[in-house]
Amino acid sequence: MIKPKFKSPACITLNWALLFLCLQTIALIGQYFSFKADIHEAQDKVERRISLDSAFLDVGNETLNTPVNQHAIYSYLDRLNSELIKEGYPILVSHIQEISIQSQDFTQYPNVTSTLLINAEQRIVVEMRSKSSWSGVGFSFIALLCSLLLLPVFSIATKKRKKVSAVEEESLPPTPKLIINLKDKTLSNGVDDKVVALQNKPLCFYTALVKFCIEYPNQPLPPHKDVPHELMILANKSFGRLIELGHTKRKRPDFNANLDKTLSEIRAALDEVFAGFTEEKEIYYPPRAQGEGSRSKQHSYALPSIKDDDIEIIGS
Incomplete structure (x- = not known):
């Protein structure tokens, strides 16, 4: 039985580094687009939640000329953002009808998105803050594990086979043209x-x-x-x-x-x-x-x- 011949340790290390780098790059790209999709999905859910709550939220009415209940908006924003943080959402709500919550730290939520919710009697302006899409990118243990599992495949030397192929090619007669x-x-x-x-x-x-x-x-x-x-x-x-x-x-x-x-x-x-x-x-x-x-x-x-x-x- 012919024993496989392995490459040198330096060559194996280089092969592993290149393999891991390739898999890690693929993982980073996947993480980026996955987190970006999570942000959009979270924004849609929060918009639906505010739209449903608007019937019970005193945001004012232009037709009836009633003012916004600032205290009610403050209290609602505080409860809503606390729930979003608890559930691990990548977004927070910073403004409703130009009423902002001052006690909230938005430094980790640099991206700003504004939306307008309209129902039969109200027009509600909502401003949301979301995390950067790159904040969901990080080290992939799956890429590390896959590179270690695939490493033996790239550790076997194939030089001998290449030399044999080269000799066979050289032995073929040239074709006239x-x-x-x-x-x-x-x-x-x-x-x-x-x-x-x-x-x-x-x-x-x-x-x-x-x-x-x-x-x-x-x-x-x-x-x-x-x-x-x-x-x-x-x-x-x-x-x-x-x-x-x-x-x-x-x-x-x-x-x-x-x-x-x-x-x-x-x-x-x-x-x-x-x-x-x-x-x-x-x-x-x-x-x-x-x-x-x-x-x-x-x-x-x-x-x-x-x-x-x-x-x-x-x-x-």
Whole structure:
């Protein structure tokens, strides 16, 4: 049985500190929003309590032009706040109808909220003081306990497994990839140093062919028909790029003319570039006609399997 290998004490301590910090942060965020919700709920309950008590509370009446009974308000505020403190509510009531209670200490209740209660005969202005939402935030013993319980999972060393994976990755053979270099007018496979030069016409046509087949993967290209307009535009753009790079000053060639020769030159270059990579070459290789010659109506020189990740074009 293979015994697990543990990390060094310093590494384990660091892992625990980071784990505890993460869990404590989550706990603090939860405490903050939970206490904020408790404050809103407490305010709603106190508003309902005052609204119910208002029928028996002499807060004055504007319609009947009766004054506020200050003594009754003082007595009510004192009883109400005493009950709120006893029940552990995070709020107190500081004013009712502009009558405040002077004997109450509101230093721990910095936030002020005013509300207006309206019934059939009265309009009651109430001012409440609430604790800060951050006052409900503190050290979380649950975060400490969870970090200690999870610590063994992060204490086992995994370096050996990573090294094995790295060795396995290094042992995998590299995958060749078509690289078209317009600056050097060459084709290469990205694996070895083999580089094959191409003439202007086959290089431009093949660059356009690759781009066309990626954009139109299901479009057949029979050699007995003219080159599609979209493919001609791409080929002319590639030739224009060669002019910009200073490789030629000649006029653009007719890419419809001598198509068989152009494709033959492309295949010959690919045979050389992908020598030793027969399977990988297939996605880049314009298919040859089978049985009926290069002008067979069933034949297509398109590259149906090629994808954007299979190529790299330098200097386009």
